[in-house]
Amino acid sequence: MQFSSSLLENAVNEFARLPGIGKKTALRLVLHLLKQDENNVAYFSDVIAKMRSEIKFCQRCFNVADGDICSICSNSLRKQDIICVVENIRDVIAIESTQQYSGTYHVLGGIISPLDGVGPDQLNIETLISRVQKENTHEIIFALNPNIQGDTTIYYIQKKLQPYAIRVTTIARGIAFGGELEYADEMTLGRSLQNRLPVESYVSNR
Amino acid sequence: MQFSSSLLENAVNEFARLPGIGKKTALRLVLHLLKQDENNVAYFSDVIAKMRSEIKFCQRCFNVADGDICSICSNSLRKQDIICVVENIRDVIAIESTQQYSGTYHVLGGIISPLDGVGPDQLNIETLISRVQKENTHEIIFALNPNIQGDTTIYYIQKKLQPYAIRVTTIARGIAFGGELEYADEMTLGRSLQNRLPVESYVSNR
Numbered sequence: 001m002q003f004s005s006s007l008l009e010n011a012v013n014e015f016a017r018l019p020g021i022g023k024k025t026a027l028r029l030v031l032h033l034l035k036q037d038e039n040n041v042a043y044f045s046d047v048i049a050k051m052r053s054e055i056k057f058c059q060r061c062f063n064v065a066d067g068d069i070c071s072i073c074s075n076s077l078r079k080q081d082i083i084c085v086v087e088n089i090r091d092v093i094a095i096e097s098t099q100q101y102s103g104t105y106h107v108l109g110g111i112i113s114p115l116d117g118v119g120p121d122q123l124n125i126e127t128l129i130s131r132v133q134k135e136n137t138h139e140i141i142f143a144l145n146p147n148i149q150g151d152t153t154i155y156y157i158q159k160k161l162q163p164y165a166i167r168v169t170t171i172a173r174g175i176a177f178g179g180e181l182e183y184a185d186e187m188t189l190g191r192s193l194q195n196r197l198p199v200e201s202y203v204s205n206r
Numbered sequence: 207m208q209f210s211s212s213l214l215e216n217a218v219n220e221f222a223r224l225p226g227i228g229k230k231t232a233l234r235l236v237l238h239l240l241k242q243d244e245n246n247v248a249y250f251s252d253v254i255a256k257m258r259s260e261i262k263f264c265q266r267c268f269n270v271a272d273g274d275i276c277s278i279c280s281n282s283l284r285k286q287d288i289i290c291v292v293e294n295i296r297d298v299i300a301i302e303s304t305q306q307y308s309g310t311y312h313v314l315g316g317i318i319s320p321l322d323g324v325g326p327d328q329l330n331i332e333t334l335i336s337r338v339q340k341e342n343t344h345e346i347i348f349a350l351n352p353n354i355q356g357d358t359t360i361y362y363i364q365k366k367l368q369p370y371a372i373r374v375t376t377i378a379r380g381i382a383f384g385g386e387l388e389y390a391d392e393m394t395l396g397r398s399l400q401n402r403l404p405v406e407s408y409v410s411n412r
Contacts, residue, residue: 002302004277005270011257014250018235029224030257031295034270038258044220045255051217052239052247064211064240071210089237096208 001027008034060131062107062124063092072096072104079103081138085128085157087111087145095143103141106131111144112153120156128157132164142170207233214240266337268313268330269298278302278310285309287344291334291363293317293351301349309347312337317350318359326362334363338370348376 001023003009008030015026033041057063058070061083065071072078072092082103086092092105108123131137140161144150158168174192175184184192207229209215214236221232239247263269264276267289271277278284278298288309292298298311314329337343346367350356364374380398381390390398 001299002305003270003299004264004302005261005272007257007261007272008270010253014253017250019238020231020234025226027296027299028226030254032225033254033258034261036258041258042255044223045251047216047220048236048239049248049251051213051236052242052244055211055213055240058210064209064214066211066213090233093207093209093233096210099208 061105062109062127063105064089077102079138081136082141083128083131083137083139084141084143086143087150091143103139108153111149112156113149123153125157125160129160132161132166137164137166139167139169142168144170146173267311268315268333269311270295283308285344287342288347289334289337289343289345290347290349292349293356297349309345314359317355318362319355329359331363331366335366338367338372343370343372345373345375348374350376352379 001012003012011030011033012023012026015021015029016023018026021029033044054066056065056067058065058073059068060073061070063070063072073080079102083106084095084101084103085106085108086095087108087110089107092107095101095105106124106128108125108128110118110123112118112120112123132140140157142150142154142157144153154170161168172195173188174195175181175188181189207218209218217236217239218229218232221227221235222229224232227235239250260272262271262273264271264279265274266279267276269276269278279286285308289312290301290307290309291312291314292301293314293316295313298313301307301311312330312334314331314334316324316329318324318326318329338346346363348356348360348363350359360376367374378401379394380401381387381394387395
């Protein structure tokens with residue numbers, strides 16, 4: 001692409017660095033911003049710089065936070081003795097959006113994956129164990145993606161948790177709502193048969 | 207979506223205002239920026255604010271420019287007596303990317319469209335006529351989108367140009383490279399038959 005303005009070119013190049021945004025989309029976004037009021041664009045730019053420089057990670061659960069402790073850990077209405085273990089912040093947002101969970105979180109910051117060179121030491125696992133030691137934790141819920149890395153991580157952490165008398169669970173695997181049995185893979189269908197539920201509890205949950 | 211940080215939430219909301227970017231994509235972009243070095247994000251933010259506040263429009267052709275006159279108008283290697291009339295800046299970039307054009311441009315800033323309430327007075331048409339009066343213009347090339355609004359705009363401007371003895375042309379309509387005859391609409395196929403070219407000129411242009 002040929003630009004007649006280096007200001008425009010720089011802005012397009014910066015947008016095109018973002019994941020999933022190519023040069024043409026970047027140009028569309030920049031030309032959109034060019035049409036907006038100058039104050040609005042200054043605000044957009046400020047909010048992004050401020051987000052990166054001021055955002056913190058919760059010292060207890062490693063979720064994003066405005067201060068030292070995130071709004072979930074500091075909320076006394078939430079069950080502080082239940083910890084949901086997730087891979088990243090996106091998973092926290094996904095679970096929060098269901099409005100079905102009232103405990104706390106622990107963000108691992110990744111998942112055990114020897115092929116990618118990620119071992120237990122690079123993840124927030126030790127901090128989880130020391131949380132369990134210090135706090136009177138009642139239950140740990142694993143909400144990790146259902147793949148080999150997720151299962152390895154669950155297995156590793158579960159071994160470390162054995163000395164402590166706490167309930168350890170994982171979110172249910174099964175056929176998704178709107179899914180069709182005939183297109184489900186054998187693994188999922190098999191697991192959902194093994195972990196079948198009494199119809200009363202299914203009906204009362206709807 | 208539920209966020210545990212208002213800094214994160216504001217940044218996601220700002221990204222989600224951009225055209226074609228929903229909440230989920232905005233979150234992905236913001237989490238990507240969160241992982242980047244703080245200086246890189248500050249640079250990203252600066253470049254955008256600077257682009258909006260410092261960019262100018264060329265006083266001669268209304269293309270984007272870093273100064274009062276754009277780099278195309280101030281380039282003595284370009285044929286200053288040929289003007290290519292386009293709807294917007296995006297079209298300038300598209301034509302420049304072909305590297306087939308060595309004249310100047312005139313950006314109308316839109317197209318005559320009574321249904322959208324856009325009349326000739328809102329466009330840079332008078333400035334085009336006064337350019338033709340002042341400069342020793344040799345040719346005007348219309349590169350507008352092939353639709354009713356484009357044709358109306360060409361007709362309107364061409365009438366205004368009649369007093370001046372200049373060549374007025376429009377870019378060729380026809381079957382696009384890689385297109386197939388059987389899927390072309392009647393209008394395009396009909397026009398491309400009417401405007402057929404001697405094979406010699408076609409072959410020499412390849």
